[in-house]
Amino acid sequence: MRDYFTEVLLDDLVESGAWLDLELKIPFLALWVNDRDFDNPDWEDPIIGLTQKNVRKFAAMDPVVDLESLRGMKVYVIEPYIR
Template identity: 80%
Template structure:
């Protein structure tokens, strides 16, 4: 069985991250925790995996109108741009409309 996208990102990042770390808030914050871990560790991720991971965020219906009053969402917006700018660099706008099948918790 193929690993889910976010689990693959956590496993294949260098250094690896933890997907679904216990005690890090509600389950729907898991994606934000993973993204923050990637940024804080300076993780490298193969472009073929980094692009769909970032596309899942960019193509979320709330990406263009985030609730910046929620500190987790505000941090996620900042981390997303930081991670995209890390090597290998990904232009977030180039990911618009990219179809990604994500079965992990909704990105909110």
């Protein structure tokens, strides 16, 4: 079963109109832009469709981030240690 915590976080950020510092916002958005499925999403999956829209909405929110400028950016995800 897939964990959708990043998709839920993104939706919460968009719905609340949250402001996020560029140092956090840029790598957060780069995770999606550099995903191999970003350019060819499965639009029939409602979660993917909503996430695609939210990525673009969040990028357009202040401070604005140009998604194309994030292409090729390396982002390292460290999984949290959970007991």
